[in-house]
Amino acid sequence: MKTYELTYIISSEITSEEAGAMAKEVNSFIESKEGTILRSENPVAKTLSYPIKKFGSGYFVVLEFSAEPEKIKELGEKLKNDKKILRHLVIIKRPARTRKERKSVRKLIFSNEAETKNGTADKNLRAEAAEEKGKKIELEEIEKKLDEILGE
Numbered sequence: 001m002k003t004y005e006l007t008y009i010i011s012s013e014i015t016s017e018e019a020g021a022m023a024k025e026v027n028s029f030i031e032s033k034e035g036t037i038l039r040s041e042n043p044v045a046k047t048l049s050y051p052i053k054k055f056g057s058g059y060f061v062v063l064e065f066s067a068e069p070e071k072i073k074e075l076g077e078k079l080k081n082d083k084k085i086l087r088h089l090v091i092i093k094r095p096a097r098t099r100k101e102r103k104s105v106r107k108l109i110f111s112n113e114a115e116t117k118n119g120t121a122d123k124n125l126r127a128e129a130a131e132e133k134g135k136k137i138e139l140e141e142i143e144k145k146l147d148e149i150l151g152e
Contacts, residue, residue, distance in 0.1 A: 006026075011053075011055055012045070012055055042061075
């Protein structure tokens with residue numbers, strides 16, 4: 001069984017009680033087709049950003065359910081043939097992926113700044129600065145030797 005999310009818009013011609021009854025009817029249809037309702041929301045009245053089938057508002061319903069893939073076609077046909085449902089969308093709900101934490105330069109900089117405020121990184125920074133000076137001295141010595149070799 002796969003997990004699906006169904007979103008549909010019910011016409012604003014009917015009352016909110018009738019919209020609630022219609023949502024329960026869709027839920028019972030899913031359960032009759034051996035599906036299980038995982039999460040269901042009550043119909044919410046909203047204004048549409050553009051007219052759908054000449055309606056400017058409707059009741060939005062979102063529900064999450066598990067069912068066999070073969071049963072989804074039957075659900076789609078039922079929703080398509082119902083005149084009170086303006087539009088519907090069924091998508092496969094995939095489990096949320098956990099992202100690996102990336103080590104970014106900003107985090108390292110901020111962690112170094114935090115450590116310097118605490119005083120623990122001051123010693124590390126001083127040691128790094130001393131190593132850099134040692135490298136500069138070595139480079140200067142190498143340049144002098146190159147000048148001597150090339151100058152002769």
